[in-house]
Amino acid sequence: xxxxxxxxxxxxxxxxxxxxxxxxxxxxxxxxxxxxxxxxxxxxxxxxxxxxxxxxxxxxxxxxxxxxxxxxxxxxxxxxx
Numbered sequence: 001x002x003x004x005x006x007x008x009x010x011x012x013x014x015x016x017x018x019x020x021x022x023x024x025x026x027x028x029x030x031x032x033x034x035x036x037x038x039x040x041x042x043x044x045x046x047x048x049x050x051x052x053x054x055x056x057x058x059x060x061x062x063x064x065x066x067x068x069x070x071x072x073x074x075x076x077x078x079x080x081x
Contacts, residue, residue, distance in 0.1 A: 029055035036072050040065075 025037055033056035040050045044062070052071045053060040063071045 025053065025055065029058065034076075036075050038068065038072075 035055045037053040038050050048065050049062040050068045052063050054075045
């Protein structure tokens with residue numbers, strides 16, 4: 001059996017959630033500011049990077065995918081290993 005690409009769309013209204021990713025991250029930063037968010041969308045996949053957000057410092061940077069663990073450890077103040 002061969003696989004085929006399938007795509008479908010449904011109605012655009014009503015929205016599934018009345019919440020954006022930005023609003024969700026803002027809420028998370030207020031609720032648990034010592035956390036890190038990792039974002040990898042289409043642009044990041046194309047570049048081979050992951051956006052690493054420090055929610056407490058409200059900062060973000062693109063990091064090569066193979067360096068994400070080190071970046072997260074740095075933000076959290078952990079030693080590598």
